Amino acid sequence: MSFPSLDRLSLLENFGHSIGSPAYVYRPTHAEQIAELFEKASRHGLTVGLRGSGRSYGDAALNGGQIVLDICRMNRILDWNPETGVIKVEPGVTIQQLWQYTLEDGYWPPVVPGTMFPTLAGCLAMNIHGKNNCVAGTLGEHVLEFTALLPNGDTVTCTPETTPDLFYSIISGAGLLGVFTSITLRLKRIYSGNLWVHAWASPNLRTMIAEFEPLKTEVDYLVGWVDGTVGGSALGRGQVHTAQDLHEGDDAAPAQSLRVDYQVLPDTFFGLVPKSILWQFMLPFMNNAGAPLVNTGKYLSSRFLSHHHRFLQSLVAFNFLLDFIPNWEKAYGRGGLIQYQSFVPKETAADAFSEIIKLSLRRGLPNYLGVLKRHRPDKFLLTHAVDGFSMAMDYRVTNGNRVKLQKLCDELSEIVLQAGGRFYFAKDSTIRPEMAARYLGEDTLRRFSELKARCDPEGLLQTELYRRLFCSQNGSRES
Amino acid sequence: MNQHSTLTPTPAAIVIGASSGIGEAVARRLAREGYAVALVSRRAELLNRIAEQIKAGGGRAHVYPHDATNYAEAPTLFQTILRDLGRLDVVVYASGVMPAVDLSEFNFEKDKAMIDVNVLGAMAWLDQAAMALERLKRGSIVGISSVAGDRGRIGNPVYNASKAAFSTYLEALRNRLTRKGVHVLTVKPGFVDTEMLKGAKRTFWVISPDQAAADIYRAVKSRQQVIYTPARWGLMMLIIRHIPSFIFRRMSF
Numbered sequence: 001m002s003f004p005s006l007d008r009l010s011l012l013e014n015f016g017h018s019i020g021s022p023a024y025v026y027r028p029t030h031a032e033q034i035a036e037l038f039e040k041a042s043r044h045g046l047t048v049g050l051r052g053s054g055r056s057y058g059d060a061a062l063n064g065g066q067i068v069l070d071i072c073r074m075n076r077i078l079d080w081n082p083e084t085g086v087i088k089v090e091p092g093v094t095i096q097q098l099w100q101y102t103l104e105d106g107y108w109p110p111v112v113p114g115t116m117f118p119t120l121a122g123c124l125a126m127n128i129h130g131k132n133n134c135v136a137g138t139l140g141e142h143v144l145e146f147t148a149l150l151p152n153g154d155t156v157t158c159t160p161e162t163t164p165d166l167f168y169s170i171i172s173g174a175g176l177l178g179v180f181t182s183i184t185l186r187l188k189r190i191y192s193g194n195l196w197v198h199a200w201a202s203p204n205l206r207t208m209i210a211e212f213e214p215l216k217t218e219v220d221y222l223v224g225w226v227d228g229t230v231g232g233s234a235l236g237r238g239q240v241h242t243a244q245d246l247h248e249g250d251d252a253a254p255a256q257s258l259r260v261d262y263q264v265l266p267d268t269f270f271g272l273v274p275k276s277i278l279w280q281f282m283l284p285f286m287n288n289a290g291a292p293l294v295n296t297g298k299y300l301s302s303r304f305l306s307h308h309h310r311f312l313q314s315l316v317a318f319n320f321l322l323d324f325i326p327n328w329e330k331a332y333g334r335g336g337l338i339q340y341q342s343f344v345p346k347e348t349a350a351d352a353f354s355e356i357i358k359l360s361l362r363r364g365l366p367n368y369l370g371v372l373k374r375h376r377p378d379k380f381l382l383t384h385a386v387d388g389f390s391m392a393m394d395y396r397v398t399n400g401n402r403v404k405l406q407k408l409c410d411e412l413s414e415i416v417l418q419a420g421g422r423f424y425f426a427k428d429s430t431i432r433p434e435m436a437a438r439y440l441g442e443d444t445l446r447r448f449s450e451l452k453a454r455c456d457p458e459g460l461l462q463t464e465l466y467r468r469l470f471c472s473q474n475g476s477r478e479s
Numbered sequence: 480m481n482q483h484s485t486l487t488p489t490p491a492a493i494v495i496g497a498s499s500g501i502g503e504a505v506a507r508r509l510a511r512e513g514y515a516v517a518l519v520s521r522r523a524e525l526l527n528r529i530a531e532q533i534k535a536g537g538g539r540a541h542v543y544p545h546d547a548t549n550y551a552e553a554p555t556l557f558q559t560i561l562r563d564l565g566r567l568d569v570v571v572y573a574s575g576v577m578p579a580v581d582l583s584e585f586n587f588e589k590d591k592a593m594i595d596v597n598v599l600g601a602m603a604w605l606d607q608a609a610m611a612l613e614r615l616k617r618g619s620i621v622g623i624s625s626v627a628g629d630r631g632r633i634g635n636p637v638y639n640a641s642k643a644a645f646s647t648y649l650e651a652l653r654n655r656l657t658r659k660g661v662h663v664l665t666v667k668p669g670f671v672d673t674e675m676l677k678g679a680k681r682t683f684w685v686i687s688p689d690q691a692a693a694d695i696y697r698a699v700k701s702r703q704q705v706i707y708t709p710a711r712w713g714l715m716m717l718i719i720r721h722i723p724s725f726i727f728r729r730m731s732f
Contacts, residue, residue: 002555006554006607009615011614011615011616018486064565064566065563065566406487430484430485
C-alpha cells in the first residue's frame with residue numbers, strides 16, 4: 001500500500017468555508033499511531049499538520065498537498081474526580097463532551113469559547129479564551145499537566161512548575177511543537193446550571209469600552225455585541241451582556257439545572273422551524289444591504305425591548321450562542337467568511353477599533369457581526385492576549401472581493417500594529433510574516449525557533465499558517 | 480501588484496508534455512493567468528528554460544523531468560507535485576508522438592511508441608488526477624487529443640487509433656466524474672504549428688500553439704466538454720464523420 005494513499009485525500013476547509021486545500025487525512029486512535037505516522041511522513045519527505053474539529057477561521061489546521069493528523073478520534077475521558085474537579089482527557093475530547101460529562105457533578109469548564117465543538121487539543125494549541133477572559137484568563141491557565149509527543153520522538157510530561165519552557169509554548173504553539181496526548185485540567189465548581197444575565201444597549205463603541213472598564217473585575221462574564229454597519233455618533237453601538245455565576249444556595253434546586261437535558265438547546269425555533277435549516281433564512285440578509293437592517297433591528301430591540309433586562313439563562317445558552325444556529329457560517333454563501341480579530345491595549349483600543357470600523361465602511365466592506373471582549377495578559381509564548389480589548393469582526397468573502405478584502409485587512413493590521421496590538425492564530429488568515437514578527441517581537445520569535453529546533457528538528461509539524469508566517473523564504477510573499 | 484495571500488490563493492496546474500508544442504503554450508498561458516504550474520516532460524533542459532522564463536515574468540513554475548512511458552513513476556511523481564503545489568485545479572495531458580509513417584508501412588515499433596505515449600501515459604497520469612480530483616469534488620482534467628481520432632484514415636492508422644482511444648477514455652472519465660464535480664475537457668486540435676507538424680504534407684488552417692492554448696484556456700474557464708481548435712474543425716469533422724465508408728475508403732487522405 002502506497003503512502004500516503006490517495007484514498008486519504010480530501011479537501012479541508014477553514015471553519016468559514018473561505019479557504020481550503022487538499023490533504024491526506026489520518027485519524028489515529030492511539031499515540032503509537034502518531035509516532036508511526038511521523039516516521040512515515042519523514043521518510044516520504046512530507047510534513048504533518050495538526051487538526052481538531054476544524055473550527056479555526058484561518059489556515060491554522062490546513063496543510064495543502066501533505067498530511068493532516070486529525071485527533072478527533074482520540075476522545076476518551078481518562079480520569080474524573082468529582083471531589084477535586086480534576087479531569088484527565090485525551091486530546092480529541094470536545095468542550096461539549098467535557099461539560100456534558102461533569103455538569104451533573106457540579107463542574108463546568110473554567111474557560112469556554114463561543115462554540116462547544118472544538119477539541120481540547122485545538123483549544124490549547126490556540127490557548128483559547130472565553131467571555132470571562134479578564135477574570136479567568138485563558139484555558140491554558142487551568143491546565144495542571146499534559147503529555148505531548150514531540151516529532152523528535154520524545155514523550156514529555158509538562159507542568160507549569162517542572163517544564164515551564166515547554167508548558168508555556170506547546171500551549172499557544174498552534175500545534176507546531178508537539179501533539180497533545182493527554183490533558184489534565186481543573187474545572188470550575190458551579191452551584192447552578194444558570195447564570196444571572198444583565199443586558200443593556202450601549203449607544204456607541206467609546207461608551208461601551210468605558211462601561212466595560214469598571215465591570216471587568218465585578219462580573220464573571222462580560223461581552224459586547226458591536227454593530228459595524230453604522231458610522232457617525234452611533235459608530236460601534238451595540239449591546240453589553242454581563243453574567244454572574246450563582247453562589248451556593250442561590251439556586252434552590254441546583255440538581256434541576258445541572259442536568260444535561262436542561263441545558264440542551266432546542267431542536268426547533270419557536271417550536272416550529274427546525275434549527276438545522278435556520279441558516280437558510282439568514283442567507284438573504286447576509287449582504288451589504290441586509291446586514292445593516294439586521295444589525296439595526298438587533299440594536300433597536302436591545303434599546304427599546306430589552307434595555308437593562310435581567311434574567312436567568314442556562315450556561316449553554318449564554319456561552320454557546322453560536323451553536324444555536326447550526327451551520328450558521330453557511331449563511332455567508334458560497335464564498336464563506338473570514339473573521340478579523342485584533343487585540344489592542346486598553347489605552348489605544350477605542351481609537352483603533354473606531355478607526356477599523358470607519359475604514360471598513362469607507363472601503364465598502366462593513367463587517368456583519370462584531371464582538372468586543374476584555375482581556376488580560378498571560379505568560380504563554382505565542383499569546384494573543386493584551387491588557388485591553390479585542391474586537392472580532394466577521395466579513396463576508398465573495399470571489400469578487402478577495403483582493404479588496406485582503407487589502408482592507410492589510411490596512412486594518414497596520415492600525416492594530418500602530419496601536420500596539422496583537423493577533424490570534426485561531427482567527428487570523430490575513431496578516432503577513434513581517435506583521436507577525438512585529439507583534440510577536442524578535443525575542444519571542446527567537447525563542448520559538450529555538451524550541452522548534454529542539455522539539456521538531458526536521459520541521460515535520462507544519463501548517464499553512466506556519467509557512468505563511470514563520471518561513472518567509474517560501475511564504476506568501478512571491479510577487 | 481499580484482501579491483498572493485491565503486485569502487487570494489494561487490490556483491495550480493500540472494501540465495504533462497510541457498516542453499514543447501501545445502503543452503508548452505498551455506503551461507505558459509496558465510502561468511500568465513496566475514496559476515502555479517508543474518512542468519512535466521522528458522526534456523529537462525527545455526523545461527528549465529520555460530520555467531525560468533515563467534519565473535522572470537513573475538509566475539510560479541516547478542520542473543519535473545519524467546518520461547511519460549515510465550508509468551510506474553507517475554503515481555509517486557503526482558503526489559510529489561501535489562505536495563509542492565499545495566493544491567490542484569487543472570491537470571493537462573499534452574504528451575503525444577506521431578512518427579512519420581509511409582502509406583504502405585506497417586511498423587509495430589512506431590505503433591507501440593504511439594500507444595505508449597498517447598494512450599498508456601495518459602491513463603497513468605489521468606487515472607491519478609481522476610482519483611485525486613474526485614475526492615476533492617472540483618477541478619478540471621484536460622486531454623489534448625486530436626481531430627485524427629474522429630476517423631481511421633489511410634495515413635497513420637495507429638495515430639488515429641491512439642487518439643480515438645484517448646478521446647473515448649476522456650469521455651468515459653467525464654461520465655464518471657461530472658457527477659463528482661470534476662470537469663473533463665477533450666481538446667481536438669487540427670493542424671497546429673508544432674514539432675509534430677514538421678514534414679507533414681498538405682496542411683491547412685494551421686494555427687499557432689498560442690492560439691490553441693487560448694482556446695483551451697477559455698474552454699477550461701467555461702467548463703466546456705469537447706472543443707475543436709480552431710473551431711471550424713468542428714464543422715469539418717462533422718462532415719468527415721458522416722462520409723459513408725464506401726466513399727471514405729476510396730479517398731486519398
